[in-house]
Amino acid sequence: MEVLIESIKKVILLMPIPLCETLYMVLASTFFSVIFGMPLGIITAISEEGSIWERKYLNRILNGLINITRSFPFIILMIAVFPLTKIIVGKRIGTTAAIVPLTIAAIPFVARLVETAIKEISPGIIEAALSMGADVKQIVFKVMIPEALPSIASGITLTIINLIGYSAMAGVIGGGGLGNLAIRYGYQGFQKDVMIGTVIVLILMVQVIQDIGTRIYRKLLR
């Protein structure tokens, strides 16, 4: 019993900084990936053949780009973008530096989710907007985004949870975070209690985020 209490105390004391690091990395990279991924997804969706802004070649290029970025294993992507990280953040390692590869990994993911959400809108609704004389901009901002919002919201939830997973690997480039804690103390330092404690915190985090995401989705869905 005493051993257990000792363990819990130790884990709680170790937790705050890695937890903050994880939240920082995940939220910042979610934010940036939505900023970049959403327009990318929208343009990919509307430039497709038969859609409201047909651009065959642009569509092919964007699709290629999304697919290539998505096929990189994250751990390799992290190292591959070092030069870019250096330009943006000024250094290649650290928690802030980890945000760059995390964002780059998540952008194509968000783009695909947004693209799918937009393509799922009933073509009749777009047709109705066209019949009213709406232009491409009006259709995107007044029809497509609002109609796709519930799906986009659940897509973002999915992105956050994915990024929590990816951020565990950020320890490799000195990003810190919960994943790092589990590996350093738990696995490499033979402290099983730390590892278990970290995993429990991660499970709780995912649960809470999924729950909030689902609530928002339900609220948006009319």
Place this chain on the structure above:
Amino acid sequence: MITIKGLYKTYSCSDGNTEALKNINLRIEKGDIFGIIGLSGAGKSTLIRCINRLEEPTEGSIFIDNRDITKLDENELRDMRRNIGMIFQHFNLLSRRNCRDNIAFPLKIMKYDERQIEERVDELLDLVELKDKKFSYPSQLSGGQKQRVAIARALATKPEILLCDEATSALDPNTTASILKLLKNINETLGITIVIITHQMEVIKEICNKVAVISDGRIVEEGNTYDVFSNPYHKVTKSFVKDVSLNIDKNTLGDADDMEIVRITFLDHKAKEPLIYKIIKKFDVEANILSGQMNRIQGRIYGNLVVGLRGNVEKVDDAINFLKGEGLIVEELKYNGSSD
């Protein structure tokens, strides 16, 4: 008002071209409720979409008020579309906006100010009798209510033309009737020209003053609704009328070998006269009624009767001539036991 000349629409795909519309010529006058009826796949959806260029015609021209809309550029096209409202089979309302915002949508696109929008929305909600649903979302409305919102939305910018794409096909018969009444009312009070495509005969019968029958991408019959359906000649038109003669077969005829089978079509007031009684009395022939029906198109009645006449051959001929002389349409279906 709308003149369609030599319209073709061809879809090209990998395994060859499909001609959806072939040489369509139509004239729709201002104030018409013009029905285009056809079976699924006949091309009626494509045709109505060419009128506001949701589909691009392959060949031919469409004049709206003497302006060839097939030649408009994108900006002109958007302006033109604001003069043409459209409603759809599945309503196509914005699911995340309430009735008010759905109706306000086309006004927002045209950058009306908020005060004007509010006024217009209230007017329209009044017109479609949905005042109490102003802040309801589409998911809270029945099909008929959704279509009413869609009608209000289509009329928001005061268009001169309303296109109806199978607008009642997803509704039950009662709701269909009330939507048709609303459309008729809009046509009469606002003077809006309405173009309706449908596969439902009752829609045409109820409100269309003119009709075109489309089959396999061609207009096969066209004219005043009453004329076309009281005396159809194309087989597709006949199938919509469910003409009584189609129900006649050997079993119905029984031992009719010595009878002359004729189909008599009565129009308007003739349907009320006792003409069968007259031929029996006057020509001394037996008249055996095999099947019959009365129909109402646009408030005018017409009837079909299939009669077997038995008697002296000359007398039977005289009786038939008498009926023709009275202005009835008489067609001989079978003569004295010939197998056809």
